[in-house]
Amino acid sequence: MIRNSAAAMADALSKKEITSVELTQLHLDRIDAVDSQVHAFLHVDREGALSQAAAVDAKRAAGEKLSPLAGVPLALKDVMTQKGIPTTAGSKILEGWRPPYDSTVVTNLKANGIVILGKTNMDEFAMGSSTENSAYGTTHNPWDLDRIPGGSGGGSAASLAAFQAPLAIGTDTGGSIRQPAAVTGTVGVKPTYGGVSRYGLIAFSSSLDQAGPCARTVLDAALLHEAIAGYDKKDSTSINAPVPAVVAAAKKLDVKGLKIGVVKELSGDGYQAGVKSRFDEALQELVSAGAEIVEVSCPNFEYALAAYYLIAPSEASSNLARFDSMRYGIRVGDDGSAGAEEVMRMTREVGFGKEVKRRIILGTYALSSGYYDAYYGSAQKVRTLIVQDFAKAFAHADVLVSPTCPTTAFKIGEKSNDPLAMYLNDIATIPVNMAGIGGMSLPVGLSPDDGLPVGFQIMSAAMKDDLMYQVGGTLEAALLSKWGAPILTNAPELAAK
């Protein structure tokens, strides 16, 4: 049962073949069995999950109308506040903090009867591409425990690949949903910026952060997408418009007449050969399904990474200023001998990890008087150019595509001392965040050179999220009929320990 799709689980629940309590218990058992190897979870809320599940079962027994995913378990990235549940954003500085409020995503999950199993590991404050920056240890890729599960949402993606949860919530600032999905053979979607409320998402970079669904199938992602998306007056940047009909789009299984734009700049040098070949094969599947392939050029993508590493750290340097030990989180040096400012300094020294400090310093510098125009100002101009590149490209194509990442999962420790190499991992995902559009990664096979999953990225214009689900759903169905079984059946069996 735990290897089924969320849609299949929901179907079994609605047919009363299984209860939500039973389904939740199966997942809790699986977590107990394999999480010592995967380390996807930072906190497992056994009692809370089972009582949520029991409440859904009671409603179902009473004949109440339930939402499509009611009773299905989910793993929540630890960057989202959940009332009363430890929330750390992967940082030591928030150790022991229990938020007094639910994020809007959690409110929506609860309203849909989706059972929250616990909080998943991540790079500290979502800064990283491997979860190696978590203050609470690295998550391991279920495909190869010596490899990274991607980041920052490596915990969420790994929990799906390890069958600890059928659904997960991620957040994506520069690829933190899509890159982990790519390297774990799962599906991850960054909705249009403003599509899902950021209220309760612990901010890394406010203008780039976006929560979204993680799943093992395109349809599951769509179902979760519709459950969490929508306008929220608590988030001024959320879009006050109807949620695109992504579930219907995921079920269309038809791309006849759609134009698929291949972004010239997101391929070639630096892309692993096996990644490239699987990407090209996937394109052929789309052609066979009736889509038209066009090549588009986005010349300013070349500057996206550099601009991103000015804008995101700048916003982060301000967003992370609030972690000063005065109101929540850990406090260091509070023995009466030091003043408030000194206590703040000591707390931040101990509470933040190396990568977070690196970005705070970078952002502080970029915003400083005398440097602002050259750094932050120029980066914003690049951002405008990227928006224009996308606008031109979407004039020629309904969706754009690229490999999600240049490579498959790398080894733990391989890039942890080389930040630039690590940053390059997000080269294909970052432009989507810079422009605020939608992006999806879905698995298109295993790289012939290392046998690891390859991710295929589909990008759609703002509030046209349905188009990427339509293309993704069609491609997934074509590949499934070719493979005969989901890609994760190729993953090694994790021994229960």
Add this chain to the structure above:
Amino acid sequence: MALTYNDAIEKYEPTLGLEVHVELNTHSKMFCGCATVFGAEPNTQTCPVCLGLPGSLPAVNGKAIESTILIGLALNCSIAPFSRFARKNYFYPDMPKNFQTSQFDEPICVNGYLDVEIDTDEGLKAFRVEIERVHMEEDTGKSLHVGGATGRIHGAEYSLLDYNRAGIPLVEIVTKIIPGTGKYAPAVARAYVTELRDILRSLGVSDVKMEQGSLRCDANVSLAEIGSGKLGTRSETKNVNSLRSVERAVSGEMVRQANRLEKGERIVQETRHFLEESGVTRPGRSKEQAEDYRYFPEPDLVPVTPDAEWIEALRATLPEKPSLRRKRLQAEWNVPDKEMTSMVNAELLDTVEETVLLGSDPTKARSWWLGEISRLANEKEVAATSLITPAQVAEVISLIASGDLTDKLARQVVEGVISGEGTPAQVIEKRGLKVVSDDSALMVAIEAAIAAQPDTAERIRGGNIPAAGALIGAVMKATGGQADAAKVRELLLKHLGQS
């Protein structure tokens, strides 16, 4: 020898700049739904947003934007079709996010002016104060530093933080530099803040209580030698909590700076704190090293883009300018300049107007409020308006006009209302204060007096009119002073055949 104010203005020319912070009186905070009641228990008006908890986000209070636009319009500003919030980054324990959400290079209102008049020995003088910008921001929390001698953070044993004030909407109104005020600089500063306060009050956007901090003024002052054509180094005086203090702070700073310059010392660019008791300023934070607030556009909020139609609709609701209204009322009520000034200074203009609008004669309304009621208010050390309502005063005035009360009785009625004995009608009833105007009742008393003093009555009948005084006195005594003496006299003389 130290220079006096008069010495200072002989030699130096002051330049002013005024920054006024106004707390808006919206029911909820700038970026969340928390209440804004003044003086509530510490930390009871807070939520994840104004506490800056991880994950929380601001959402703009539309009412605060409306109030700010109204202020801008009343100050003759242009309203920007596109303005943005910006983050002002600095660490301080009472600032929950360690940045203040404010506006920086894209404020909502720009380029206005405010005309003020000051009363001088040479008559009324007009000055135009140009407004650079009006922008919105959120207030910080409040720190209470416990222990230590100064109540400041340095030397304190510990500090208490109250976040009730964190996130209260603030509007900052910044003037351009105000040159050419010369010896009138302190008076112009006071007149500007006064006029601004009156405008804000007439707009109904703020409580404008300087003593509670809902209106705060920072005064920038610099001096340069007259005719030098230069601008001196400025100081910024904070903590100026009354109109009188605005005037004293500016003149005090002018004298202090003149004395330093005279001794060849330089003026340090710094903030200074005004000390209410002594009227002098003491140094605060140095601004010699410009602080770097690393402003950048607030990514959590969308730009503010008020449409022209809305702005015009708001403009149409602007009330009469307080200065014009004063002139109009003075003319309508025929009030001498001096009395007008005392009425304005006593802050009783609105109250008198309200009383007049309820039908009272303007002169009578003014004399009651500024006379008897103000006297009682001063005794009790409270505001006149807290003692009695315009409606009650109007009722008393109307009872005098109808002859139901004499001035003397009316004072007793007012005193009764103020002592909490109820409405004027209730006081009259309880104390039995009504003028006895019923002729037949009076005649009974008159006849009784005649019967008691037949000789006096005879003398009156014989034409000795002054003798009537004794009988009138007897009637007044018998009626407990509630009869109208003139009426008694009229009836008595008529009864004795003398009219």
